[in-house]
Structures are given as C-alpha cells and as structure tokens.
Amino acid sequence: MLLQIPKSLKNLADILPENLYVVGGYNRNHFLGIKGEDIDLCSSIKVEELAKILEGSAFEVKIKNKFVGTAIITHGKEKFEYSTFRKEFYKEGGLHTPEKVEFITSLEEDAKRRDFSCNAIYYDIKNDKFIDLYGGIEDIKNKILKTIETPDFVFAHDGLRILRLFRFECELNFKIDKPTLASAIKFSSNVRDISGERVIHEITCILHSGNRYPGYSKPKAYLRVFRQFNKFKLWPVFGIDCTKVKLKMVKKVEHKSQGFLIDVIDTVKPISISYYLNLILSEHFGLNKKMASQYINILSGYYDALNRLQNKEYFFKYFDNFPLIYKLLVHKSKYLANKYDFFYKYIISHKLIITVKDLKVSGEDIQKYYPTVKPYRYNAILESLLSDVFEGKLANDKKLLIKAIEQKLKYL
Numbered sequence: 001m002l003l004q005i006p007k008s009l010k011n012l013a014d015i016l017p018e019n020l021y022v023v024g025g026y027n028r029n030h031f032l033g034i035k036g037e038d039i040d041l042c043s044s045i046k047v048e049e050l051a052k053i054l055e056g057s058a059f060e061v062k063i064k065n066k067f068v069g070t071a072i073i074t075h076g077k078e079k080f081e082y083s084t085f086r087k088e089f090y091k092e093g094g095l096h097t098p099e100k101v102e103f104i105t106s107l108e109e110d111a112k113r114r115d116f117s118c119n120a121i122y123y124d125i126k127n128d129k130f131i132d133l134y135g136g137i138e139d140i141k142n143k144i145l146k147t148i149e150t151p152d153f154v155f156a157h158d159g160l161r162i163l164r165l166f167r168f169e170c171e172l173n174f175k176i177d178k179p180t181l182a183s184a185i186k187f188s189s190n191v192r193d194i195s196g197e198r199v200i201h202e203i204t205c206i207l208h209s210g211n212r213y214p215g216y217s218k219p220k221a222y223l224r225v226f227r228q229f230n231k232f233k234l235w236p237v238f239g240i241d242c243t244k245v246k247l248k249m250v251k252k253v254e255h256k257s258q259g260f261l262i263d264v265i266d267t268v269k270p271i272s273i274s275y276y277l278n279l280i281l282s283e284h285f286g287l288n289k290k291m292a293s294q295y296i297n298i299l300s301g302y303y304d305a306l307n308r309l310q311n312k313e314y315f316f317k318y319f320d321n322f323p324l325i326y327k328l329l330v331h332k333s334k335y336l337a338n339k340y341d342f343f344y345k346y347i348i349s350h351k352l353i354i355t356v357k358d359l360k361v362s363g364e365d366i367q368k369y370y371p372t373v374k375p376y377r378y379n380a381i382l383e384s385l386l387s388d389v390f391e392g393k394l395a396n397d398k399k400l401l402i403k404a405i406e407q408k409l410k411y412l
Contacts, residue, residue, distance in 0.1 A: 004030070021043060038080075040081045044084065044103075044106075062074070085109065085110035086110060087104055096158055111133050115165075116145055116148065120132075143174045144177050173216060196284050196286030209222055230247075253327065273300055297318060299328075301317065301318035304317070315344065326340070366381060377412060
C-alpha cells in the first residue's frame with residue numbers, strides 16, 4: 001500500500017543525491033486511516049548542504065536549528081519539517097534537549113533515536129516502500145504503544161517522551177504494553193527536568209485529546225491517563241501536592257484545564273487558593289504572567305461565589321471574567337450561578353460603574369492635582385471613589401471626583 005504524498009515530494013526526492021524519507025506521524029496515521037498530519041522528512045544530507053542543493057529551485061530551505069540539524073522546506077503553500085539523520089547524546093536526567101549531536105548517514109542508526117515503534121516507520125519516497133525496523137506496522141494494527149529498543153533506553157534521558165507516551169495513548173486510543181509502562185513509571189521523575197511550558201502543553205493536549213482525531217479517539221480519553229497518574233502516584237512530579245486527584249469537575253466542564261485545576265484545589269485544599277494556583281501555574285508550569293493571572297482570577301471567582309461573597313465586592317474583583325466563571329459555577333451550584341448572573345446582567349443593563357478603569361479620573365489625575373501623594377496610595381484612593389460611585393454617593397464626574405480626592409486623603 002503506497003503512501004499518498006504531494007507530487008512535489010516526488011520531485012524533491014528526484015533532485016536530491018541521497019534517498020529522502022517520510023517519517024513519524026504521517027506514516028503512522030496512514031495505517032490508521034487518519035488524514036491531515038504534517039509531513040516530516042529526513043535524509044543523510046546536512047541542512048546547510050540541503051540549502052545549497054535546492055538554491056534556485058522551486059523549494060526554499062530555512063534552517064530551523066543547526067545544532068540538531070532541522071529545517072523547514074517550503075514549496076509554494078506546502079511546508080515540510082526536515083531533519084538530518086543523527087545520533088543524540090544526553091546528560092543524566094530527563095532533559096529533552098541532547099547535550100551532543102552526531103550527524104550520520106545510517107537510517108538504522110537514526111531510527112534508534114525515535115521513541116515508539118509506531119513513530120519509527122520510514123517511507124522511501126524514491127523507491128515507494130516502507131522501512132519498518134521495529135515492527136511498528138504490526139503494533140499499529142494491534143493498537144499497542146511500544147518503545148523502540150528497550151524502554152529504559154528510550155525514557156532514561158528524556159522526560160518529554162514519558163508525557164508523549166500518555167498523550168498518544170489518549171489520542172490514538174492505543175494500549176501501552178507492560179514493559180513500556182513500567183519503565184515510564186520507573187523514570188517518571190525525569191518529567192521534572194523538562195520545562196514547565198512543555199509540561200503544561202502536554203497536559204493540555206491530554207485533556208483535549210478527544211478532539212485530535214474525532215471518531216478515532218474517545219471524548220473522555222484523558223480520564224484513562226489521569227487514572228493511571230492516580231494509580232502510580234505521579235502527580236508530585238508535576239509539582240502537585242497529592243498522590244491522587246479526585247476527578248469530578250474536569251468531567252463536567254467545557255474548559256478542561258480549569259476543571260482540572262478545580263479538582264486539584266478540591267483535593268489539596270490549600271490555605272490560599274490564589275497563592276497555590278500561582279505556585280502551580282507560574283513556578284511549576286511556567287505560564288506567562290497575564291495568562292496565569294486570568295486563571296487565578298477565574299478560579300478565585302468560582303470559589304468566592306461558593307463562599308457567597310457580597311455582590312459589590314464580588315463584581316469589583318470578577319466582573320470582566322464572570323461569563324467564564326459562570327460556566328464553571330453552574331456545574332456546582334445553579335442557584336449561586338443564577339444569583340450572581342442576575343446581578344451581572346443588572347450591572348450591564350443599568351450601566352453601573354464597576355471597574356476603576358471606568359472612572360473619569362485616573363492615577364495621572366491624582367499625580368497632577370495632588371503631586372505630594374505617593375503613587376502607592378493611588379489604587380486605594382481610586383477604589384474608594386469607585387465604591388462611592390457604585391453606591392450612588394458620588395457621580396462619575398471628573399470635577400466632583402477630583403474634589404472628593406481631597407476628603408479621601410484624610411483617611412487613606
């Protein structure tokens with residue numbers, strides 16, 4: 001059964017002096033009947049040499065990473081990832097990036113750096129044939145995830161491969177063979193060595209794995225993996241302070257990441273929710289400050305609603321994110337969700353001033369009219385003005401607000 005590839009790749013293979021191969025997910029998905037995966041290419045040609053060979057042709061080469069020998073080949077609107085055959089050498093631990101790379105001419109040696117048999121199938125474009133050194137085609141047929149070489153060889157120095165194993169289990173609806181799973185558990189601490197950004201990316205992919213190949217993977221496939229994490233007590237390697245997470249909200253809500261974090265908080269029961277979320281999202285997962293702050297605000301708003309925070313104080317804090325909070329809250333308490341939603345709609349319909357940014361004065365005005373006031377006091381002054389405006393004690397008029405600041409300075 002020949003691989004369906006763009007005609008341009010046939011032309012590219014004819015131009016190159018060495019055989020060109022398709023490798024990885026595109027081949028795997030061919031045997032699964034799944035279309036649409038990006039095409040990864042490889043050969044023994046180094047990226048600098050490849051660029052020279054294709055100079056002036058219909059193909060353009062942009063070197064992506066000279067150290068590991070990767071490039072992007074474009075042909076019109078088509079894009080292909082390219083890598084040179086290589087051997088990789090790692091330091092002790094689970095860092096995904098190799099310490100040293102050696103470029104080679106042997107396909108057999110290149111195959112040894114791959115992760116799983118289903119991803120180590122090569123397709124020789126020029127000769128129209130598959131090269132399957134590790135029985136990947138048979139494993140795909142049997143829906144089995146199995147490492148190339150020995151599992152310890154694959155997992156000992158690359159923590160990301162452990163997460164990819166569990167992600168593929170969800171996305172492909174495969175089973176992990178016993179030696180591979182046992183080795184993944186054995187080296188699970190290597191996950192700590194990869195960047196938090198890569199960890200959260202893989203966890204997010206696991207949470208939404210049911211969407212990757214609709215009709216093939218299952219909608220709640222992530223539960224299978226999370227139950228394995230529970231069974232083998234893997235959560236501490238992600239910086240989560242428990243060995244088992246009670247999976248409840250994640251099964252109900254549309255936004256799986258938020259639902260999962262609620263389940264973590266409900267399991268761990270931290271003294272300070274905002275502090276704990278910041279610890280997980282910023283320090284362990286490396287989420288950027290803006291995104292972490294939004295997550296913290298949404299989830300804090302969810303819990304403050306459950307604690308029945310007063311309407312004024314609640315919407316001063318959570319007005320901007322309330323539509324997202326509502327989608328979580330309605331699954332826990334329809335009564336509270338509707339109660340706060342009623343007031344949210346009231347604020348909108350009556351055009352109430354609910355945030356400092358909507359006031360007719362700002363910190364710049366305080367600085368202009370009251371230059372002796374220290375900047376650290378601006379926020380308290382503006383929030384006090386907002387409270388008065390919201391309660392109807394003061395009109396949202398710039399002259400009146402500037403005058404009212406003088407009174408505020410006596411108490412703030």
